[in-house]
Amino acid sequence: MTHHDGSDDSASTISRRTLFGLAGGAAVIGAAAGGVGVARSLTGREPAVAFFGPHQAGIATPAQDRLHFAVFDLGPAVSRAGLTALLVAWTNAAARMTAGEDVGTGAVTGNPGTPPDDTGEALDLTASRLTVTIGFGPTLFTDSRGVDRFGLAAMRPPQLSDLPSFPGDALTDAISGGDLCIQACADDPQVAVHAIRNLARIARGTAAVRYSQLGFGRTSSTSSRQTTPRNMMGFKDGTANIKAEDAAAMNSDVWVQDGDGPPWMVGGTYLVTRRIRMLIEPWDSTSLTEQERVIGRTKGSGSPLGRPAEFDPIDLEAKGSNGEPVVDMKAHVRLAHSTNNGGALLLRRGYSFVDGTDEFGRLDAGLFFMAFQRDPRRQFVTIQRSLAGKFNDALNEYIQHVGSGLFACPPGVAPGQFWGQSLFT
Numbered sequence: 001m002t003h004h005d006g007s008d009d010s011a012s013t014i015s016r017r018t019l020f021g022l023a024g025g026a027a028v029i030g031a032a033a034g035g036v037g038v039a040r041s042l043t044g045r046e047p048a049v050a051f052f053g054p055h056q057a058g059i060a061t062p063a064q065d066r067l068h069f070a071v072f073d074l075g076p077a078v079s080r081a082g083l084t085a086l087l088v089a090w091t092n093a094a095a096r097m098t099a100g101e102d103v104g105t106g107a108v109t110g111n112p113g114t115p116p117d118d119t120g121e122a123l124d125l126t127a128s129r130l131t132v133t134i135g136f137g138p139t140l141f142t143d144s145r146g147v148d149r150f151g152l153a154a155m156r157p158p159q160l161s162d163l164p165s166f167p168g169d170a171l172t173d174a175i176s177g178g179d180l181c182i183q184a185c186a187d188d189p190q191v192a193v194h195a196i197r198n199l200a201r202i203a204r205g206t207a208a209v210r211y212s213q214l215g216f217g218r219t220s221s222t223s224s225r226q227t228t229p230r231n232m233m234g235f236k237d238g239t240a241n242i243k244a245e246d247a248a249a250m251n252s253d254v255w256v257q258d259g260d261g262p263p264w265m266v267g268g269t270y271l272v273t274r275r276i277r278m279l280i281e282p283w284d285s286t287s288l289t290e291q292e293r294v295i296g297r298t299k300g301s302g303s304p305l306g307r308p309a310e311f312d313p314i315d316l317e318a319k320g321s322n323g324e325p326v327v328d329m330k331a332h333v334r335l336a337h338s339t340n341n342g343g344a345l346l347l348r349r350g351y352s353f354v355d356g357t358d359e360f361g362r363l364d365a366g367l368f369f370m371a372f373q374r375d376p377r378r379q380f381v382t383i384q385r386s387l388a389g390k391f392n393d394a395l396n397e398y399i400q401h402v403g404s405g406l407f408a409c410p411p412g413v414a415p416g417q418f419w420g421q422s423l424f425t
Contacts, residue, residue, distance in 0.1 A: 047129075053412040055268075056409055057131040058133035059372050061222070064128075064130075064186050064192075065187050066188065066215065066351075067214065068196045068213075069181065069196075069273070070184075070200065070211075070213075071181045071182075071211055073208055074140075074206065075205070080151060083206075087418045090134070090199055092418075093202055097130060097132065098130045103118040107123055119194065125191055128188035130185070130186040130192065132195055132199075135408060136407060136423075138160050138406060142156065157262050157408055158261055159261055166384050168401065169404075174211060176404045177405060178211075179207070181405060181407045182195075193214075211403070213275065214353060215352060216354075217229060219231045219238060219350045219351060222347065222348075224243045232278050232280065232367065235299055236297070239302055242254065253345045254269050254347045255267060265408060265411070268411045269372045270406070271405075271406070271409050272373070272376055272380045272404075273368065273403070273404065275353075275401070276367045276401055278365055279400065296328065296332055296334055304333065306320075306326035316334055332394065335387050342378070346379055347372040348369070349370045350370045352368075353365060367399075
């Protein structure tokens with residue numbers, strides 16, 4: 001761990017070797033990342049996802065198969081200068097890793113008498129479409145005691161208002177909240193883990209991991225080129241998700257526009273995360289008919305009940321031969337449907353997880369829900385109130401929300417800039 005050297009408290013947060021050896025200052029970011037903008041990997045075996053651009057990668061990017069998500073808290077002695085130094089170092093490291101390159105001088109080519117700049121577990125692996133996406137939590141602007149640690153309180157967007165409590169929440173503080181988040185997605189789990197591991201190492205002495213989550217098997221299709229995946233309940237998930245190719249929907253429902261709030265967020269978006277534990281054993285003991293009633297879709301094809309094909313529009317007015325609605329009044333798809341929520345839509349980008357078993361031998365498994373949106377107050381909060389409100393989503397009998405997060409994801413980075421630079425200038 002780096003220790004305070006008595007000069008400036010930012011020196012205790014990032015060592016001179018980390019800041020200059022790995023980041024080289026903001027002016028060097030574009031050059032150090034080599035051909036990131038050309039979208040290549042060093043191996044040449046597969047293209048890398050471009051790091052630089054008007055929006056951060058990992059949002060509209062077609063969802064990769066693996067996730068390592070980490071939330072960080074900044075240390076109590078960290079200054080504004082220490083925070084920006086961390087963002088410079090992180091930006092440079094992320095640009096290199098997403099290009100398939102080592103961090104800094106690499107895992108094996110630096111000074112052998114010092115710890116390597118790169119941890120090395122991604123040596124010989126391709127970029128695997130790695131994307132690294134950052135978000136700023138509400139406590140970065142005003143901490144839990146109401147203290148404006150970094151002079152940012154006046155820059156907090158109104159869309160970053162704390163999420164309200166919802167009926168049925170069973171949130172654990174240790175896996176909720178946080179100052180900063182990093183989403184690393186890749187098609188190779190080791191590449192995603194490598195990204196978080198190296199960013200956590202760079203942050204040592206400045207920020208510590210509050211919690212992290214591994215995910216597998218994307219639970220949404222974010223591109224029209226992707227097939228719809230299945231979640232841990234066996235149902236297709238994300239059929240009606242916003243697709244990245246739909247520019248109109250991305251602009252109206254995902255990307256922050258001029259006039260929405262502080263100018264530093266234009267081109268960015270807001271991320272809501274929820275760790276949703278699925279009660280696997282009760283679900284597995286439920287009949288197929290009941291499972292389909294709860295969800296409102298057929299388990300095989302994913303079609304809405306009463307319709308033949310997956311992408312057929314849901315008919316919420318259809319009645320069966322008994323006069324009852326074909327799609328149950330408490331079915332998940334009915335209560336989540338945009339027509340019942342003022343037109344609210346989300347770009348969902350979640351992942352399944354299995355974190356072993358609990359003390360009773362039950363699977364600790366479920367969905368790490370992630371959704372990007374233009375305004376959580378209008379979108380996520382509206383939809384979640386429908387699901388947890390007076391009609392009480394039938395799915396609530398089989399799930400439990402145990403973790404929660406809200407983050408402002410700034411716009412993309414140009415060469416020579418660092419993540420969120422306009423927030424500080």
